[in-house]
Amino acid sequence: MFKKIVIISRAVENITDENLVKLVQDGDNEQFGHLVERYEAKMLSYARKFLFDSENAKDMVQEVFIKAYVNIASFDLSKKFSPWLYRIAHNCFINEIKKTTRERSFVVSVDVFFPELFSKDEPDREIIDNELRASLDDSISKVDIKYREVLVLYYFQELNYKEIADVLHIPVPAVGIRLSRGKKLLRKFMTNE
Amino acid sequence: MSNHASNIKDVVLSKISKGEIKKTPKAVFVMRGALYILAITVVIAFVLFLLSFVIYALQASELWYLPMFGIKGVELLLSNFPWFLIFLALILIITLEALVSRYSFVYRKPLLYSAVGIIVIVLAVSFAVRQTAIHESIYKAIKKNNPGYAKMFYDEYTRPNSVDFHPGTVIEVIDNGFVLENRDRSTTSIKITAKTQVGKNFKIFKGGRLLVLGKVIDGVIEAEAIDNAPLGGKP
Numbered sequence: 420m421f422k423k424i425v426i427i428s429r430a431v432e433n434i435t436d437e438n439l440v441k442l443v444q445d446g447d448n449e450q451f452g453h454l455v456e457r458y459e460a461k462m463l464s465y466a467r468k469f470l471f472d473s474e475n476a477k478d479m480v481q482e483v484f485i486k487a488y489v490n491i492a493s494f495d496l497s498k499k500f501s502p503w504l505y506r507i508a509h510n511c512f513i514n515e516i517k518k519t520t521r522e523r524s525f526v527v528s529v530d531v532f533f534p535e536l537f538s539k540d541e542p543d544r545e546i547i548d549n550e551l552r553a554s555l556d557d558s559i560s561k562v563d564i565k566y567r568e569v570l571v572l573y574y575f576q577e578l579n580y581k582e583i584a585d586v587l588h589i590p591v592p593a594v595g596i597r598l599s600r601g602k603k604l605l606r607k608f609m610t611n612e
Numbered sequence: 613m614s615n616h617a618s619n620i621k622d623v624v625l626s627k628i629s630k631g632e633i634k635k636t637p638k639a640v641f642v643m644r645g646a647l648y649i650l651a652i653t654v655v656i657a658f659v660l661f662l663l664s665f666v667i668y669a670l671q672a673s674e675l676w677y678l679p680m681f682g683i684k685g686v687e688l689l690l691s692n693f694p695w696f697l698i699f700l701a702l703i704l705i706i707t708l709e710a711l712v713s714r715y716s717f718v719y720r721k722p723l724l725y726s727a728v729g730i731i732v733i734v735l736a737v738s739f740a741v742r743q744t745a746i747h748e749s750i751y752k753a754i755k756k757n758n759p760g761y762a763k764m765f766y767d768e769y770t771r772p773n774s775v776d777f778h779p780g781t782v783i784e785v786i787d788n789g790f791v792l793e794n795r796d797r798s799t800t801s802i803k804i805t806a807k808t809q810v811g812k813n814f815k816i817f818k819g820g821r822l823l824v825l826g827k828v829i830d831g832v833i834e835a836e837a838i839d840n841a842p843l844g845g846k847p
Contacts (some may be wrong), residue, residue, distance in 0.1 A: 492637060
């Protein structure tokens, strides 16, 4: 019996997110639990960094997974699951911020119009940002929501530019601009402290 | 894994097993997608209709040819341009941009590129639609069946409304000028003076189509500029 559970457990580890989604779409709803397990820590970290409210973060993440389950049939199996889930989380968190704070969310930003004029190549996450990462937690709450989310997705969730673009529905070069400006703001706040 | 996390999994799975949350059927998403595509198609069709109508209206009213009179002609064209229709088309283009921006091939590119792309494509296709003479057919059908508002719409935008622009047909050549039959069958005397600017290949002959710029003074127009209507001008 124990041996069987271990085998199943190993088998699940080898199944891709997208294949698990396929199983859920086909009616094996229990498999959704594995998706929750895989992403719950990431989602909680994303929510805490974005919302700064640990208790509310738990409820929000629960809502994210419920929405993911309700809409699971709309997931396109030819695409990656994680940006799809992050997109749901992004929408939930933005709605929560609109409800609970006066923080202004942006409708259309200038950097989505012609970001290629300003964008740079994707920076090396490890080399450049170790010193920045250490102080991120303290200063990130002061950064405008527009830049804060990109910083969280890039440094804490470790999504790449294209994935972040898919989560936020913005041009890929605009991710670079927001990241660069977000880093400048962070450094400014850090040096002021 | 944190307690929070395992709670979340348990709560979600419990809600699933109790049937408190249910998967939305795929058919709903397919239907939504189809409605979205339908909305995009309707907006595109409306924009194309509107912009091709603007081109048609400018050509039918002969305002289209005003730039051949230089700056004065361009000024007159701009002051008589169907700006309301352009404004409507712009709103529809913004709506279209908003509708298509949910697709990754659109939002991954800078907004400027997709906006310019949409405008260029819509304008090009509008000119192509104009070549089909669809508006002539619609106007003909409207005149025949006489649905009120549609006739008013076509009538309003296809007649030259400028008081300083007079397209018409020469019905009599007189000393220092000619008599022009206007679109509404009324006649106006045109006086040509030394100050009148005339086109390079300008010719006056009975039955010829002319475009005249000038103010009406005591029932006579002292022509500021005058030229033959290009081929294709409304007879």
